[in-house]
Amino acid sequence: MTPWQILVAILLTMTISGASTWRVQDWRYGKQLAENGEAWAVALTEAGNTARQEEQRRQSAVNKEASDAREQNQAAAVDAGTADATGERLHVDAKKLAASACAGDPGAAKRGASATRAAMVLSELFQRADKRAGELAAAYDRARIAGQACERSFDSMRY
Numbered sequence: 001m002t003p004w005q006i007l008v009a010i011l012l013t014m015t016i017s018g019a020s021t022w023r024v025q026d027w028r029y030g031k032q033l034a035e036n037g038e039a040w041a042v043a044l045t046e047a048g049n050t051a052r053q054e055e056q057r058r059q060s061a062v063n064k065e066a067s068d069a070r071e072q073n074q075a076a077a078v079d080a081g082t083a084d085a086t087g088e089r090l091h092v093d094a095k096k097l098a099a100s101a102c103a104g105d106p107g108a109a110k111r112g113a114s115a116t117r118a119a120m121v122l123s124e125l126f127q128r129a130d131k132r133a134g135e136l137a138a139a140y141d142r143a144r145i146a147g148q149a150c151e152r153s154f155d156s157m158r159y
Contacts (some may be wrong), residue, residue, distance in 0.1 A: 061156035069149035076141040084134055091127045095120070 001009075097119070 058157050062153045065149045065153045065156070069145050072145045072149075073142060076138065076145065080134060080138045080141070083137075087130050087134065091123070091130070094123045094126060097123075
């Protein structure tokens, strides 16, 4: 055999050997990649399920906080109504007192009319101030309840 034929035989042997090695490696790594793909698919599904469960937990916590806030607002509205009714009775009594402020003093007849008007004006101012204070208190209660519900909802999202 000539040196060129030996060289060609060696190159041919190396090529066949390399190709078969390449094919064996492809089979081995192809199987490994398929197994990895299955594991990744399972991991992705589990991660999606975990994320869905966490989202449902968070939404449930937010819904509970909203429900609690509505109940607190209803209780505050009932309390405000009770306070308004009590205030109204107090205003009626104050008007009666203002109207009768000088009625029992005969020497103060001339002063009585102006004193009665002043007492009525003060009673009216007191009534307006009390009504405005009730409106502000109700608004403050709603804002406080909403703020606390928001804070609790935020805290439930973080943990």
